[in-house]
Amino acid sequence: MSYAVVRLPALPNLNGSLSSTTSGSNKGGGEDAANCVGMNPTVAAFKWRLLIAYDGTHYSGWQYQQSPPTIQCILEKALIHVTKLERKDLSLVGASRTDAGVHALGQVAHFVTPFNYDSLDSIHAALNGLLPADIRVREISPAVPEFHARFSTESKIYHYKIYNDTVMDPFLRHYAYHSAYKLNATAMREAAKHFIGKHNFSAFVNASHNDRVRDPVKNILSFDVNEMGPLLQLEVEGTGFLYRQVRNMVALLLQIGKEAIPPDIVPMILATQDRKELAKYALSAPPHGLCLVSIKYNEQHLRLPSDCPLTSFGRHHTVRKCKLPFY
Known part of the structure; x- marks a missing residue:
């Protein structure tokens, strides 16, 4: 080092x-x-x-x-x-x-x-x-x-969870968005494919008063819609994301899942590069369904320096001797 x-x-x-x-x-x-x-x-x-x-x-x-x-x-x-x-x-x-x-x-x-x-x-x-x-x-x-x-980041993976049933699971209320509308996961999956690749995501970014001017062109590496019983998990991986970009993409997919709009509306909105165009169809999805799952890094930057302590994963506590009397 x-x-x-x-x-x-x-x-x-x-x-x-x-x-x-x-x-x-x-x-x-x-x-x-x-x-x-x-x-x-x-x-x-x-x-x-x-x-x-x-x-x-x-x-x-x-x-x-x-x-x-x-x-x-x-x-x-x-x-x-x-x-x-x-x-x-x-x-x-x-x-x-x-x-x-x-x-x-x-x-x-x-x-x-x-x-x-x-x-x-x-x-x-x-x-x-x-x-x-x-x-x-x-x-x-x-x-x-x-x-x-x-x-040093190379990509980030986010999950957005949607609980798709008439009655919300109370144990997931802080971690999944509740949609009582029956969602068409196949249509959402088809629409999500349009996000994959390098695009100008100006139509999917919210203005932020504390952010620098950023390059609106981002590369989405994958976008999957996974069904796990009543839970839909949207997994998106990209090299970078703009302010509220993921939540705005999810919001549009929700409308497509409700069959209010067709899947091929995604490339049309992307082409406009205008946030006002997206606002005609969807508002940002609420934050509590979103989770930053993992971040991938340049492998060279992850190497451990010499003469350094080992990585700590936390310590396990053990009981070496029972202190309770036997009866």
Whole structure:
């Protein structure tokens, strides 16, 4: 792993032991690590990758804001408590800025520290001990400087769940959209095929006041409609998505499933590149049915650096000796 050639003063590890860092050469991404974290490029930075799952029901999405709370805000507070670093030093970055109410099974983020860890199991346990029950860190692993949670992505997979029955399953009410209309899954499947490939998705993007101007051309790699009893699971994989693009595509498929409009309306709306055209037929699907399932990365950026602790998948608790008396 490449770091700037600087010896930092001894800093305490999470377990209380001292850890001083000595780095090698700065080639192959050390400058990128320094620049992306806003640190002095002569100071060593250790980068850590997080795999996170959360129930987004009670949060205003991923992106940082204190009130109402967001996933990033809650996670940063836990990281600040555990690492004793300031927010600006951690430079936590998430792969996807999920909206309010949207869930995640495979959100990815990275943060940096000026010190190394001997083991990641303790910080992993400490983070999950501080986080609320609806946010879990599934894995922590060391990352090479080239890795970036957002810019190293190759594709993302989202699921949108629709419960298609007259009576809603109460256990799925926070995780699936209820459609009492009988949906034609075959028509939805036919329509979804029109989204596959590289298209200008301007007609399927909502305006966002806090987003930069982004390239409206996105590549959809697959779009499947799977029937699992009364549950329809729409799975879409793409190299990137615009603001509310997935929910807007799902909303149109819902209207097609109701047989209100034909499947071949999809290429017609795409060709207009006009959000107002989509609005004639459908509004955005609600957020609670959407889940970020997984993110695929550049394999070179996922390699583990040398002289690093092992990936932490969490610790199993065991009872070594029964402490209850026998009767």
